[in-house]
Amino acid sequence: MSEIPGNLRYAKTHEWIRLEGDGTATVGITDHAQDAMGDLVYVQLPEVGEQKTAGDETGVVESVKAASDIYAPVDGEIIEVNSALEDTPELVNEDPYERGWLFKLRVNDEAQVEDLLTADQYQAQLDNA
Amino acid sequence: MPFIPHTPDDVREMLATIGVNSIDALFDEIPERIRAEGLKHTPAGLSEMAVTRMMRERAARDEGLTCFLGAGAYEHHVPAAVWELATRGEFYTAYTPYQAEASQGTLQVIYEYQSMMAHLTGMDVSNASVYDGGSGLSEAVLMAVRTHRKSKSKRVLVLGALNPRWKRATEAIVTNQDVGLVEVPFDAANGVTALADLQAFAGEDFAGLVIAQPNFFGQLEDVDAITDFAHAQGWLVIAAVNPTSLAILKAPGQWGATGADIVVGDGQPLGIPLSSGGPYFGFLCCKMDIVRNMPGRIIGRTVDLEGKPGFVLTLQAREQHIRRAKATSNICTNQGLAMTAATIYMSLMGPHGLEEVATLSHLNTRKTLEALCSIPGVTRVFDGAFFHEAVIRVPGDARRVLAQLADRGILGGYALERDFPALPGCVLVCATETRTDADIQKYRTALAAVLA
Numbered sequence: 053m054s055e056i057p058g059n060l061r062y063a064k065t066h067e068w069i070r071l072e073g074d075g076t077a078t079v080g081i082t083d084h085a086q087d088a089m090g091d092l093v094y095v096q097l098p099e100v101g102e103q104k105t106a107g108d109e110t111g112v113v114e115s116v117k118a119a120s121d122i123y124a125p126v127d128g129e130i131i132e133v134n135s136a137l138e139d140t141p142e143l144v145n146e147d148p149y150e151r152g153w154l155f156k157l158r159v160n161d162e163a164q165v166e167d168l169l170t171a172d173q174y175q176a177q178l179d180n181a
Numbered sequence: 182m183p184f185i186p187h188t189p190d191d192v193r194e195m196l197a198t199i200g201v202n203s204i205d206a207l208f209d210e211i212p213e214r215i216r217a218e219g220l221k222h223t224p225a226g227l228s229e230m231a232v233t234r235m236m237r238e239r240a241a242r243d244e245g246l247t248c249f250l251g252a253g254a255y256e257h258h259v260p261a262a263v264w265e266l267a268t269r270g271e272f273y274t275a276y277t278p279y280q281a282e283a284s285q286g287t288l289q290v291i292y293e294y295q296s297m298m299a300h301l302t303g304m305d306v307s308n309a310s311v312y313d314g315g316s317g318l319s320e321a322v323l324m325a326v327r328t329h330r331k332s333k334s335k336r337v338l339v340l341g342a343l344n345p346r347w348k349r350a351t352e353a354i355v356t357n358q359d360v361g362l363v364e365v366p367f368d369a370a371n372g373v374t375a376l377a378d379l380q381a382f383a384g385e386d387f388a389g390l391v392i393a394q395p396n397f398f399g400q401l402e403d404v405d406a407i408t409d410f411a412h413a414q415g416w417l418v419i420a421a422v423n424p425t426s427l428a429i430l431k432a433p434g435q436w437g438a439t440g441a442d443i444v445v446g447d448g449q450p451l452g453i454p455l456s457s458g459g460p461y462f463g464f465l466c467c468k469m470d471i472v473r474n475m476p477g478r479i480i481g482r483t484v485d486l487e488g489k490p491g492f493v494l495t496l497q498a499r500e501q502h503i504r505r506a507k508a509t510s511n512i513c514t515n516q517g518l519a520m521t522a523a524t525i526y527m528s529l530m531g532p533h534g535l536e537e538v539a540t541l542s543h544l545n546t547r548k549t550l551e552a553l554c555s556i557p558g559v560t561r562v563f564d565g566a567f568f569h570e571a572v573i574r575v576p577g578d579a580r581r582v583l584a585q586l587a588d589r590g591i592l593g594g595y596a597l598e599r600d601f602p603a604l605p606g607c608v609l610v611c612a613t614e615t616r617t618d619a620d621i622q623k624y625r626t627a628l629a630a631v632l633a
Contacts, residue, residue: 094473096473099330
């Protein structure tokens with residue numbers, strides 16, 4: 053069983069998002085996603101300042117067996133990226149919800165986050181897959 | 182005969198199993214207008230006997246000519262051991278093996294090749310090779326555009342005296358990816374680009390700048406100043422070099438304050454015989470910080486669980502099998518056989534041997550220029566330093582002069598007017614270490630007779 057924290061929202065494409073209460077949000081990939089990918093060898097992150105619309109390609113995670121695009125879960129501007137992943141992509145495998153975060157957004161409309169999956173709904177998506 | 186082992190029964194059974202009516206139906210998603218309509222420009226096949234005879238007759242036409250032609254491919258001495266070893270069964274493959282780790286010997290050759298190329302170019306890494314110089318340059322241009330994410334123009338500057346075939350190949354490959362090449366003119370007096378002409382582009386948005394060294398005319402560009410200027414503008418520097426020349430010229434990794442970012446070239450001078458344009462191979466090297474944008478594969482050395490050394494595919498970034506439609510390049514293997522020959526050539530020559538080849542080639546080209554320019558009406562076109570090629574002007578039509586030289590057994594050089602209309606009567610001449618004083622005298626005598 054993979055870990056799915058109840059305080060986060062989830063995109064169908066396996067990103068998690070956490071509102072920080074100051075108009076910004078942190079994004080990463082789920083425990084399920086990192087487990088399915090296997091050992092990550094490379095994470096390509098967006099550039100700070102880029103404007104993203106929900107569903108835009110915002111990066112790539114690459115493991116020894118696959119490469120997957122990361123999508124922005126909501127609209128917003130990239131304000132920070134986790135540059136520690138350049139040299140230590142394995143942080144995503146080890147700690148996907150904390151030290152393995154990918155990027156932070158200034159969210160245009162926080163209501164968009166409410167439209168994403170809850171932990172229960174994301175669990176249901178995994179169960180039905 | 183198509184190379185498909187399935188019988189009509191096999192095909193019917195497989196189609197029935199997946200519920201598809203015909204093989205054509207499997208390709209329905211490919212739009213009609215972009216489908217190839219057979220090979221209508223390809224003539225009917227010939228028998229093995231007829232082909233062998235035709236090839237012998239064509240090969241005979243090349244016999245007996247003394248070569249002063251370079252222009253991108255060069256006649257060098259290839260020690261007999263090079264191809265004796267390269268064509269052994271253990272090495273005789275055009276590709277990186279697909280069960281890579283099961284082929285330790287091949288991986289070790291690639292590892293040695295990469296180490297030598299990185300050393301020669303002054304770069305951190307080399308890939309396992311690409312098709313040729315032109316494909317290498319196009320990959321370098323695409324790499325620069327991918328790497329320079331702040332540049333929005335998708336344009337790359339090119340110094341004017343670039344191999345025109347490399348330029349055409351690059352345009353053909355990058356144009357459909359909306360990447361544009363912008364040319365900086367070369368100076369008519371010395372055949373290189375003046376820094377002032379490059380400075381006219383200051384402040385403009387380019388992903389990179391391509392510097393050929395030596396350039397297509399054999400002349401040496403002011404690479405240090407140009408590299409520093411490009412970096413000050415935020416452009417990546419792509420060096421397009423002749424590998425032999427690196428034995429005596431500064432490695433691109435040492436150009437200017439911080440060195441070039443990407444180095445490409447044709448590896449043909451390293452032990453690959455002239456062969457109607459190929460197969461040759463290209464090399465592609467870069468600095469470590471942009472290795473993730475490099476196409477192709479990199480072999481690394483590691484240890485197994487018992488601590489024994491071994492070789493592995495360390496990097497095969499973004500190739501079709503993991504990224505498919507999102508692959509950044511169609512380079513997914515390497516030019517294995519030619520690269521193997523080059524590795525053997527470099528190990529036989531060593532740094533000292535390669536330096537001798539480079540020095541003798543330069544010296545013989547000097548002697549050739551001196552001899553030819555002693556003929557009234559024949560002059561050197563450009564001032565300044567050159568490697569092992571230079572441009573002379575002959576009275577009259579250069580192509581007709583070259584044809585008459587060929588009748589006298591001399592392959593006299595490359596007529597530049599077709600690619601560079603501003604250079605009528607100009608011939609690019611090259612003399613490698615394979616030319617003797619007698620060869621040079623023979624050329625002088627023949628040219629004097631043709632012009633008399």
